[in-house]
Amino acid sequence: MVTESLLSKTKKRANFRLCNVSSYTTELLEIRAEDPSFHVLFIPGNPGIITFYVDFIEFLYEQLGGNASITAIGHISHTMKDWERGRLFSLEEQINHKVAFIREELQNAGIPILLVGHSVGSYISIEVFKRSPEKVKYCIVLYPFLTLNHQSRKQTNIFKCARSPFISTAFSYTIALLGLLPTWAFEFLVRKSLGASWSANAVEAACSHLSKYHTMRNILFMAETEIEKLSETPDWAFIRERKTQLAFLYGVDDHWGPLEVHEELSRQVPDVTLTIERENHTHSFCCTEEGSLWVAQHVASLLKDQMTCKST
Secondary structure, eight states, X not given: OHHHHHHHSOOOOOEEEEEEEXXXXXXXXXXXXXXXXXXXXXXXXXXXXXXXXXXXXXHHHHHTTTOEEEXXXXXXXXXXXXXXXXXOOOHXXXXXXXXXXXXXXXXXXXXXXXXXXXXXXXXXXHHHHHHOTTTEXXXXXXXXXXXXXXXXXXXXXXXXXXXXXXXXXXXXXXXXXXXXXXXXXXXXXXXXXXXXXXXXXXXXXXXXXXXXXXHHHHHHHHHHHHHHHHTSOOOHHHHHHXXXXXXXXXXXXXXXXXXXXXXXXXXXXXXXXXXEEOSSOOTTGGGSHHHXXXXXXXXXXXXXXXXXXXXX
């Protein structure tokens, strides 16, 4: 009953805008508080399409009681329009892009910056934390993809496709051709192939962005470059050093962030904040209103606790 009440509650709407970050046109979702105590910067996974996270961002703002401003930043060229004219961007370039955004847009905010990352956005968030330790005060990672899972056949197949220029190009063209269908027809395909339980915002994000050739090519190219970076062992030393400023949320059945990694993390850094979500939400929590609400509640609880500790 409580969940149904929160889902039906009128929320303050996130504003979509374009921003120039180091000469790259960037999609942002924002909700500005009148007198914020801190600023939450959300970094998505791959796809880095921020409109998938509309429900989550709006729920998070409400759960924080309007005491924080929130910005969700999309990845370069994971956009509705091909602003970068077909150029492909690596994982490292996406990390540099987020560091540049903090430097160019948030440096003079005068309030603490708290990072929240999802999937490979968790890896990006931790890297941003390393490079901007004087600005970032806390980091929460959701269903984190921090290292390759060689036991996952699905993950292996995705990366095999991503590493093949022929397959990734052909797949991107095929999706782009499907995007030429009437809106209702493509929306029907999205719901049938990806999930009947998806929220209206998630379906709209898929129809408006995933159907673009440049976006799909960048999704696959970024995935290809993730292979090299995430084949390395996670930086346990940094996590140990910053353990009081980090929190991790894992899922029960998540091949991107398997519980084996959760267990290794608990061995490597025994005192770090670790949670396992057991409410049957998925890695793609942002695609349903229920998943978005539950994760927003969890994140808000962590952020409130962190800011309470800082003020005492």
